[in-house]
Structures are given as C-alpha cells and as structure tokens.
Amino acid sequence: MLAMWVPELPFQLACGRDGALRDRPLAFLNPESPRSPSLWFVNRLGRAEGLVPGLPMDQALRMAPGLRVLDPAPQIWWEAQGSLGDFLQHWTPQGQLLRLGEALVELQGTQRIFGPLVDTAERMRRELAVRHGWASHGGLSQSATAAQIAAHVEHCLETVEEGAEATFLAPQPLRRLPDLAPRLRERFHRLGLRAFGDLQPVPLPMLVELTNPKLAPDLRARVRGEDRPKLPLLAERPGHARHGWRLQPPRLPEEVALAARCLDWLWSDPRHPRRLALHWWDVDGEPHGWRATPEDLTAPPLVLARRIQQAFLAGATRRLLVREVELRLAWGLGRERALFEDPRNQKLERLEPTLARLRRRFPDRSVLPGWMGQGA
C-alpha cells in the first residue's frame, strides 16, 4: 500500500503558475474576514518566520516583509485533487483520496506490469513531478497506517518492510494516528499512553473497555501496523456514473434548476438507469439523499428529471442554502452487468443507440429496452 502526500498542494499549484513565488514565504488570504484581512494557510517558509494562520495581514507583512499573500482558489485546488486521482488511476484501480494532496493506493498486484513496488512508487513520484511539477512524499507498507505515517518523512520514499510495521510505528506519537477521536486521545493521554508503542501491548478486552467493541479491534490492528484495509476503486465501476454539481454561490433549493441538468445527465448515456440516487449537501455540510423507485426508473427521462426535481424540493426542507448536488447512476435497466456478457445481451445492447435516438425523439414516452418489454 502506498501513501502519497503532495505537501502544501495549494502552494505548489501557485508556484507552478508563477515561478517567482518559489522559495519565499507564502500565505493565502482568509476569504471569511474581508473587513480585517488575515492569513488562511501559511507555507512552511512562512511558518519558519513565525507566521501562523489567522494572523492579521498587516502584522504578518511587518513580521515577514518578503511574504506574498495570495488569493485563495478553492476551485483550482479541488480540480487539482481530481487530477491527482486521475494520475493515480493510471497505476492502480484501487485507492482513496484523503485530505487535500493526500492519497492512499493499493499497489499490490501491479508488480507484473510495473515491476517491484519500490520502483513503482519512485516512478510515480518522479512522474508526478514531471507531469504536474508537484513534489511529493511517499510511504510504502503493507499497513495503511504505517504507510500514511511513513509518508510524513519528507522528500523521499520511506519503505516499511513487512513485519517491521509495529517497530516502525512504536515511537510515533499517538496524535499522528489519523481519525482518532479527541475524547479517546485524551483518555489515552491520561492513562500515560502517548505513543503507538504504549498502546500496542494493551490486550483487546481492555481496549474494548477503553473504547467500544466496534472500534477496538480496528484500533488495535492500526496501532500494531496490522491493518490491511480493502481500498475502494478510484474510478467509477463500468456502467456507473457520478455527476456532481457544485453550486457557486450556494442557492436555495427552489433556485436550483435541477430538472434541466438531470435531463442532460440522463441523456449522457443511451441506456436506462438501473439505479439512481440523488445526494445533496447544505452549506453547513448536512448530507441528504433520495433514491429512485423501480417505477421512477422506467419513466421517460423528461418525466424522471421532473420527478428528481420534485423529490429534491420535497426533501430539502431545511431553511438553508444548498452547496452541492450529486446524481449517482448505474446504467442498464433490468439486468445486472455480469463479468462475462452473454451473447443475447450483447445483441440487445447493440440496439441501445437506436433506443437512445427514440428516447430523444419522444422524451415524454417510455422507451424501454427489449428485456423489459419482454417482462411487461
């Protein structure tokens, strides 16, 4: 498992656009306090000069006259994170994007294509530097936790050999354990457990009492470097699609023209959807969802798009703006896509373009694929 970390991705992006920004203290302006400008992110050179996020800009400029304060560009950062995902997909199908500039990918099984894992990881770092100009760190280990912590070692690829994970993790402070709840961290601290090594010998029943039965086995495996999580696919599976719409600026549900956009998405594939789920997030991050019923799925796109819009309005009952909408689709109504296609299906699938033309021509009528018609 390889943990990749592109440190300070926003600053690297900025430096990529403007070479004059390299090797100098940089910071992004906080977008939330326009009246009294203050710093949002500070790069390491800035931090070395004593700048910290939240510092008023005038004070920061006095402290570090060479400081360049940049306008934030979250959209570009978001796209860069997407590019990182695309890049990783070339190397392995399994992986997970974490915080900005961080990713965890499974390289096991790629040896026959790319050679030894260490070489592959090095090549990935090099290629990332060549193609995108991003410097990165990497951590290679069988354990996801060990890989993530190893990736913190700067400017190199840190490899943790199999069987040496526990030894590698033992001196690391517990605060580096990703996603450890603050309450638990505090409890461990009170019990005098400050490093991974302190927690490794704690027996499972005791850990259950200290945490909870669900969390304890996983936590024990993580601190001992025995965690081997199955990572999800980086890309959508074949026959699946995910359409995201980030509303900028956020809008009230009534102001979101969802039906028109959904129609575009429904027409993006000639097939009928097999599953359809709508997700949306309010400005405060509250998630909501709606799943289409089988009856909805057989409806013509024009009707289905309207139904999605209605479901969205009925479900968005909070008095709050919506920030993001996402439509998840699985294509191919009426049948699961098997690993090996049977000839009949292939034959019917060849009719899909025709079906698509018919659906576009008669958007308010139900044009169903042959196997659905057979059942009906």
Add this chain to the structure above:
Amino acid sequence: MFALGISDFSVGEGVYPAAQLLRVARGLGYRDLVCWDRGVAGYPKLRDTLEWIHKARELEGLPPDPQWTDFRIHLGCRFSWRGHGYGALPFSDAGYAALNRLLSAQAHDAAPGPDIPGLGAPEPPQNCVLLAEDLSGLDVLLREGFYAALLAHPRRVQEARKALAAGLPVVAPQVLRFRTAEGLEMHRLKRAIAQQSTLIRTEALWDVAEASVPRAEWEVRFPFAEPAVQKATAAVLERIGDWRIHWGGWVLPRPLGQEEADLDALLRERVRAGVAAKFEHPEGEVLARMERELELISQMNFARYFLLVQDIVQALTHKGLPNRICGRGSGAASLVSYALDLSNVDPVDTNLMFERFLTKERKDPPDMDIDFAWDERDAVIQAVFERYGRHRVAMVANHAFFKPKGALRAVAQAHGRPDSELKQLARYVRGWEGGLARASENPAWDVILRQAAALEGHFHQFSVHPGGTIVTPGPMWEHAAFQPAPAKEKVSTTTWDKDGVENYGLVKIDLLGNRSLAVIRDAYAVLGDRVATDPGTHSRKDPDTQALLARGDSIGVFYVESPATRQLQQRVKKGDFETLVIHSSLIRPAAYRWVDRYVKRSRGEEVWEPSDPVFNELLSESYGVLVYQEDVIKVCVALAGWSHYEADLLRKLLGKPDCEKKLPYFEARFRRGCAARGVRQATVDESWDMIRTFQGYSFCKPHSASYAQVSFESAWIKAHHPAVFFASVITNQGGYYPAIAYLGDARRHRLVVRGPDANASAWAFTAEGEQALRVGLMQVQGAIQKEIHELLEERERHGPFDTLDELLGRAKLSVTTAEALCAAGAFDRWAPDGDRTRLMWARLGGVPPGVRPRPTDPFDRADLEMETMDLTLEMHPAALARVRKGGGPDRVADAGYSTNLDAAPRSEAKRGTSGRNHLRFWALVVADKEVATEKGERMQFVTFEDETGLCEAVAFPDAIRRRQRPFRVGEIVSISGKTTLQDGLAVFEVA
C-alpha cells in the same frame, strides 16, 4: 364606521406595530378601531400608544389634538373554531370573560400545560358580537344556536349576496391588513419567520386586492354600500361602543381564609404587633409613620395586597420552603412591610421614602419584589399556584420585540443564509445597538438588511417574566386571557406583559431567585449558633465587616463583588451601611456617570457648593449627585411642583428604551413648572441636565438598602468565617467570577484549598475547620452524576474506603467516572507520589504486562485538574503557561494591586531594578466587561490573576485591535503593558 386592525401581535401575519396601526387607521379616515388580532395580547399596547398621544400633548401644554380626541379603540379578536375563522367583539363584562375563557381554553388545549379547574372546553363566547369569516362558518354557528353575522369583503361578493338573499345579517367593516406592496412582502416575511420556512416557499395569506383603502372609497363599494349591510355594521359599532372594558381600577384578591374579615383592621393589628416586636420602644416618628402609612393604605384599599403577600410568605414558611427572604424594590420603603416581615430594612432608620411605593394619586398599582434562594424559587411559585388554585394564578408574560441583531438573524434565516454567515454578521453587530449600518458593508446583504431594519421593533414572541405573578379575586379569565408558559412546565402566563397587567389594574408580586440568599442560608446552617441572633444588625455594626468592605475585599460578597464596585469601595475607603447603600445604587448605569464627582466630594477633595439651596435639602446625602430613583422624584416635586405620581411617570420613563423619544415632552413640562414657581434658570438647567443623564437601569433607595443588608450579612461571613463563606459561594455557583478566582481569593485569605477526595469530599464544597476548604465532587466534569451520588451514599452507609480497589468494588464506577475522578485527584490519597496514571489503570485491573505508562508529573496534574474542574490545586494556570511557554518575567502583583502600594514590586526587588512600570506577565482572565467608547469602538475592563494576586486592567480600542479579539474569562494570556495610578488605584493598561 369602524375598522378592524391587525397588528404585529398577530404573529406571522400582522405588519403594523401599534403606533403605525393607529396612524394608518386615522389616516384612512376612521375614528373607531377594533383590535383584530388572534388573541388580545396586543390590546394594552394599542391603548397605551393612544394614551401617550394624548399625554404628549398635555405635557407640551397644548390642547388635545382634534385629530385624535374622539378616536376610540375597542377590544375584539379573531379565533378559529371547528375549522372556521371567526371574530368576537364583546359588549359586556360577561362577554369579555367568555372571550378570555375561550382563548385560554384554546391555548391550554393547543400546548401541553397544567389542567385549569373550571376552564372547560373552548366554545364561542356569549355576550359578544360574533362575526364569521365565511358563509359555511356562519352556518355552523347558526346551527349551534349562536347569533352571528357574516364579515363580508368586496372580494367575496357572491357570499355576501347569498347571505343577504337568505336574510342573514352581514357586516362589512374594513380589515386593515396592509396598504402597499412592501406591506404584503413584510407579511410574507413574517409568515416565513413564524413557520420557520424560507421566504421563497411561503405563500401570503392575503391577496393584493385586500390592501386597505381610504374609508370613503371602502364605503362606496359593495357590500358596504348595501343599506342593510351599512345598517348592520352601524348597529355593531353602537353595541360595542356602549361597553367600556374595566381598565385602571386595581384588582386585588383577598388573602385565603380572610374572605369576610375587615382587612384594614386586621392589617392594623398585625402591623402594631410587628412594630412592637421590631422596635423595643417605638418612638413618635415610628408610630407617626405607621399611622400615616396605614391611613393611606386604608384609603387606597391596599390592605389586602399586604395581607396577601404575607399570607403567601407565611404559607410557604409553614411548608418549610423558604427560610429566608429579602423584600426589595420600592415595597421595602414601607414600615408596614417591615413590620409584617416582608422586608429586612428599617425604613425609618434608613430614611426611606414611602411615597416611592404608594401615593394617593398613584394610578398604576405598586408591586412588591420578594427574593428567595435561587434553588427554592420554582417550588415557591408552584406553591402559590397550588394555594390559590391554577385558575386564579398566572405568571406575567414578557413581550419580546425584534432588536437589530435578532431581526437580522430572523430575516437571514428566512432567506436561507447559513449559520457561518450569521456568525460572521453577529461579530459585526456585537457590542452596540444599530449595528445594521456597519453590517451593510457586505453588498450581498442589501435586501436582508433593508427587511431587517423594517422588522426592528415588531413583536416577536412571548417569554416569561422572571418572577412576576398575579393572583385574581375570581377566575383569571374574568380579567385576562392566559396561556401555558413557553418552555416552563406547570405554569400559566398572562398574554399581557408587565405594563399591560399593571395598566389593567392587576397587582403583581415578584417572586425572584437570589443566589446569595442560598449562600447565606447554607453558611448559617454550617455555622449554627456561631451566628448572632440578629445577624442583620450585628453585621451592620461589626467593625471587621466594615473594614473588609472599606478595603474592597469583597469578592464573593453579594452585589459588591464586581471590579467596578470594589474599586469604588477602595476609592472612598468607607464600609458603613449608609455608604454601601449609596454605592450599590451609584454603580448602576444611570448614576455611574457621576461616580467621579461623588468620590471627590465624599473624600473632601472637591467642595460641593449647591447652586441652589434646594439641592442642599434634596441631595446632601449623596453630595449633590443623583443616585436613587427617588432623587429624580424629589427634584421634580420640589422644583417643578409636580405631584409624586407625575414625577414617578418620568422616573419610569428614564429606564425605558423609548426614553429619548418621549423625554422632550417631559422637559417642556418640567421647565414650565419650574418657571411658574420662579426657579432660577441656572438651577433648572443643572437639575434637568442631571435628570436627562439619569437614563438606564437604576435603583430606588429601599432596593439598595435591602441589597446592602444582604451584602453586609454576606460580608460578615467572609470576614469571620471565610472557609464557610467560600465553600458556600462556590457551591451555589453563578457569581461574578469563575470558581478558580474564588479559590484564588480564598488562598489570599490564607485558606488551604484541598483537592477533591473520595473519602473526604462531599457533593458540595465544604469548609474543613476555619482554615481549609475542600473541593466538592460537584466540580468534577465528565463524571456521571448518578454514580457520584451512589459513591457518596455508599460511603455514608458503610464508612470510608481503605483502598482504591475497595472503592471500585463497592461503588461500581464506570470507566468514565473513575477516569474523571482520578484525573481530578479524588483518588490521590492512594498515590502518595502523586502518580495518577497508575491509579487510572486500577479500574481496568492494573497495568497490563508490556505497557509502561508515563507517570503523572505536577504539570500533568495541573492540566488534568483544568480539564476536569476548571481549576488547579498546586500550580496556577498562569504559572504553568509561564513555565511551558516562557517569557513574562513579571507577576500580576507587580501591577500594584497589593494594598501596600509603596512596597517595591516583588519581581523588581528580586531583580534589583526599580522604577520601571512596563510589565510583561502571564495571567488568567477572571472577569471581563466590554464597553463602547464615545466613537463606538470596543474597549474592555479586564481582571487578571496569577498566583501572586489580582490586577484590574483596561484594554483600549488600539490594544483590542492589535490583539484581534477581546479578552474572555478563562483565557490564559501573555500580557504586556504599563501600570498607571488612577485616583490612587493601580490600573494596568494593556499595550
């Protein structure tokens, strides 16, 4: 003809505040307006507004405004019944009671509340003109045998035609809903706010065509133009016009069990007995005052009120509820109250003015405020409900109106704006009123700001008055409608607020909670016979107590513990009762602006030469400074020749938010009165200048005296039994400072503060002898309360625990509680080396093999104590920060708080330097007060503490700007600045 006016008290509908509704009705040509809200909550406000219009003219010395002379307001209201909309206009007292009964029954049905005996099911009221909003509703009423008419509208002419054809009565007064498109938009906005929905989703209840039109235009439209309708409408007006609601006459119930007694005689008898008991040899002055008060009380028929309050207090005492009360407010000025044990200050000795409480001319009923220990207050209120019956008792409602910040928040939410934006905006508008202007710097908020500005001052919602309770002679609905209290179980409230209730004539009793009474109660319970038989008098005369107050050593002492009061005490250097009475009033916002003048004169540094001999008579006690509310009254009576009642109106106005608007009318009258009596212009100017600036929250002298009495008792405990005092103060919580500051003060009083202990601590803080204080287990956060109580019970039953294992075996603590108790140090007795880590593993069966937990060092212990108790035992948080983060070579005591100001600062003496007043130190913020400068900028008064002492500091706007955020209590901060000497007191200026 008349109009039906919908005001902002129709929540979620009405767009007109009272004054605007009156203007609209008059502007459209009406002279009779019926209050047409849902409920009758808005009626007193409408009435009060109209009365002010007349009063303003009178104050200006002008004849009544012909525009308003014959304008009348009638009571009416809308209600729903069986799914139809109706309205009722009572034309007799019985109709009014029936209407109240319906509204109260509906309110109690709609929300969970107490069962009211005799209230019955909601039925349309008899003795009222009933109007149905639609034909089917009229049909339902007629079938049930009620006589009603159809309320017609030009938009529903077919209905009116049908009704007329069927021979049914139809009336068509105009309903004043809104006039313009903005009004309709405001209606939608209010609807969205009330329904907690967004504006875009909210449909208006009203149609554009329902906009109000001038009376003449309305009266040529069908159906009004129909002669039968016109006649019926006129008949309704004639019918309701003959009835006048009871308004202004005092409504006083008799005490329970005294339904037939001669109350004046009974009161006289009890007061004489009380005076005989209180005064060893009552002198002529006392007796004369008693007779004068009794005479006036009898004339005003007010004996029943005193007896009622006494009955309530005595009944509670018999039930063992409050064993200590404090009568305060203007009621404490009465010798009768004192004799009946309803107040604790001798009004003759303290020179309290009875006229502040009751005068012959007084129209609004005076009330009495009685404080109970805070933890007994709810039980006290419930006991009153039970004694007089839930159908006769109600608490008084508060009417909350939209203020700038609330309005902005409500409008922003109706526009679906997120919390983060609201928080950002809250930062903009914090600390000063009218923040809307500054918030408009963000252009995206234009519409929201415009709507919020329009919403300001509109009725928002009901809440409950902190203690106002009324008791009626008969069922409550004969006088007022009432409803279940919002968010308060088993309590009903009136729909009227304090002013409405008073103006109607209902006399309220304020039953309020007071933490210091609980402090004194708890301390006396511990001290037992060490308390003097008459602690009030004893403490007032005790030299140690007076000395303590004189040096401002009053942290924890009731009402005089704030930094401002302590500084005032230090400046004046007097600790006698009379001075404290003045100071506790002087420190209120209204009088505080005169504080420097008062201090200089009291110290003899400035000679007070009254510009007029009259000031010498009136204000000699307070060196020519207006201190009490009575001083305003005295000046107006003496200079302008006003009656006490009239002067009292001005006194009341000075504490109200609309003071600025109404004050010029009083000024005009004051100047006229003074001119008529030949007062010199300079004297008039000076006295009005003092009155004008006496705005805001202020005290009357009896109130100050009552509070000063409690302060003295509390200070006596601090002076003689500090351990008991601090234990009681921290246990009862809610003081001006956090617990850590009280413990710091306890240490400065040479007390040993002992940490929580599983074998020695109780739930509350306790005194261990006279020299030590034990932290109670109540302070341990994170522990489960139930488990702690079980542990204490187990210890009580089977004795203390020998080992930690025994404790864990007997008390069965969860990991969470054991962890919290251990972190707080409650198990330290089993770890002499102070290693709490090892103790924590005990609950888990010991340290497992291979685990080597880090032992706890003193710094860890301090951290754990701060996390679990918000206080430290061995090391001050400021010292901890100093060790960890470095810097801050100076100490708080160097800032010169020490009583010996001449002594060289500790750190300077140590370093061998002197004469430097620029200091840098680490400190804990224990108190902060934010104020606005004249320019509207934010500045703060802050109290810092470290292990060496306290210092008062001021952070000017520049310092706050540099720091980017204000100081907040509980923060540990590194501070630099310089010490300045202000009026003999060291004040630290934050750089």
